[in-house]
Amino acid sequence: MEEDITAELSVLESHLDGMLNRVQHNSLTLKRLQAFEMRLLALNTLAEMIEFIIDETRLFFNLDAVCLSLIDAQSEIASCLEADHYAFRERPDLVLLEQDGVFLQSFGTAGQPLVGIHRDERWSRFFPGVEKQPASVVIIPLIRRGKILGSLNLGSHQRDRFINGMATDFIEHIASVIGICLENNLNVETMRRTSLIDPLTGVxxxxxxxxxxxxxxxxxxxxxxxxxxxxxxxxxxxxxxxxxxxxxxxxxxxxxxxxxxxxxxxxxxxxxxxxxxxxxxxxxxxxxxxxxxxxxxxxxxxxxxxxxxxxxxxxxxxxxxxxxxxxxxxxxxxxxxxxxxxxxxxxxxxxxxxxxxxxxxxxxxxxxxxxxxx
Structure with missing residues (x-):
């Protein structure tokens, strides 16, 4: 009888230890997420934001590939980056697209993330310039006010890192914050450029x-x-x-x-x-x-x-x-x-x-x- 109780207590202690470890891990992850968001919100220029999103997301999730795709139908993003002397054309992990057809075709109107094994060349367009295409991916649409701004594309060389059906709440939360910051920054840049541009000549x-x-x-x-x-x-x-x-x-x-x-x-x-x-x-x-x-x-x-x-x-x-x-x-x-x-x-x-x-x-x-x- 005592042996059974001792065994049950040992199992219970093991469960409690596991729960404590998960709580500590989640607490640490939450602090890192809060630090990530605070640094993102503190950035002043679009160029700084793009650098941070790509580089820090790779470190935050320990990923092999991170790319950012943005819709730039009127070349406003390109103009802002050029004005800041940011060599965005030299970054293969940043893609500026003139139309949103790629995103609508991939995500549909519901805007659901793509998760799972890297399938075919259609998924490769989200990772241009990457020497070795990832084995598994999460491709998350950046949406604000029902409008697709682009996508955040995460990839790993491990086939089981991202599997179909896995929970993506945590990643979607980060994508939501990124979408808000991008929209706000683009609005500020647009107002700044409008106030500094001659409307007749466009210079x-x-x-x-x-x-x-x-x-x-x-x-x-x-x-x-x-x-x-x-x-x-x-x-x-x-x-x-x-x-x-x-x-x-x-x-x-x-x-x-x-x-x-x-x-x-x-x-x-x-x-x-x-x-x-x-x-x-x-x-x-x-x-x-x-x-x-x-x-x-x-x-x-x-x-x-x-x-x-x-x-x-x-x-x-x-x-x-x-x-x-x-x-x-x-x-x-x-x-x-x-x-x-x-x-x-x-x-x-x-x-x-x-x-x-x-x-x-x-x-x-x-x-x-x-x-x-x-």
Whole structure:
């Protein structure tokens, strides 16, 4: 009798130990989840959020593959990431899709996760660029307000890691938090970009330049690379408005902005400074390069054929250029450097206007060290 009681007590103790271990494990997991969510909620930019989602989810679940697929029908996500100089095209574990057909086909209207053995090539599209495709997967839709934003794709080389019918509540909870954070961040980015974009030409506005030139000068000083500025002004623009009408003038502004942008590199900055004036910041561009880019822009504008109401509108542009080089310039505060760089390009633009228009004038290197008086 005593032996039976002792055996039962031993079994009970074993069960209690197991329950205690599970409670401790669940408590630890809950703390890790809370830490994961708090760090995710504290991120400020879309680029930081994407990095965190992919890298930290891999560590959190100890996975072999994590990919993030997002719907980007209007290229808004790509534009935000490019504005932050985030090399998203170099990340095979981030996929931006123009349409939601892949998600609707995979998840259906109910938006249920896909769980189980990696089946065929249709599942491989959720893991592009992965050298070894996972053996088992969980592919969870990111949904907010009934709209699919994309999917979080988790993979393991263990075939029994994710099996059909397993509970996915924990993973779906994380996906829900990620969906909320993505939606909020995208809304903030959209509002920020809208407030910094000229609605007529689609390029950034003067307010954006005031913020960005400081960042570019800081980057220039850290890298010890030059930063060039172009000041561009459409010739005789008032004549275009007076002769063809303001709608024709708007069309000219829009086409000129597009032509300028095509000649710039992806990391260059173009803003509408005001009226018919534009300013471009060219990173890592010295006097020679900024002159070459400016001349390409000038030729591209003069070659434009702009038609309005069966009339051809001739358009040319004058450009002033200036360059700042941290190694060859006087030491000044960044706001003062920004002011003098733009002013130097503006003075060069005035000289181009005075010398006949449809030309480029280069002010050369600004803030050169003053000669020592003997």
């Amino acid at each position: 950034n506005n003067r307010r954006f330049l005031e913020q960005r030139i400081v960042e570019e000068l800081d980057r220039s000083q850290r890298s010890r690379e030059p930063l060039s500025c172009l000041f561009l002004d459409i010739d005789y623009f008032k004549r275009i408005n007076d002769g063809f009408g303001h709608q024709a003038g708007d069309q000219v502004l829009s086409l000129v902005a597009c032509t300028i942008k095509r000649q710039l590199r992806s990391n260059d900055v173009l803003v509408r400074y005001g009226g018919e004036e534009f300013v471009a910041l060219l990173s890592q561009a010295d006097e020679t390069m900024n002159g070459e880019i400016a001349e390409r822009i000038r030729i591209g504008i003069s070659d434009l054929t702009i038609k309005y109401a069966d009339q051809v509108i001739p358009v040319t542009i004058s450009i002033g250029a200036a360059t700042y080089h941290p190694n060859l310039s006087r030491k000044l505060a960044v706001p003062q450097i920004a002011l003098e760089l733009v002013q130097a390009a503006d003075v060069a633009l005035y000289e181009a206007k005075r010398s006949g228009r449809n030309r480029v004038e280069n002010a050369g290197l600004v803030l050169e060290p003053r000669a020592v008086q003997s």
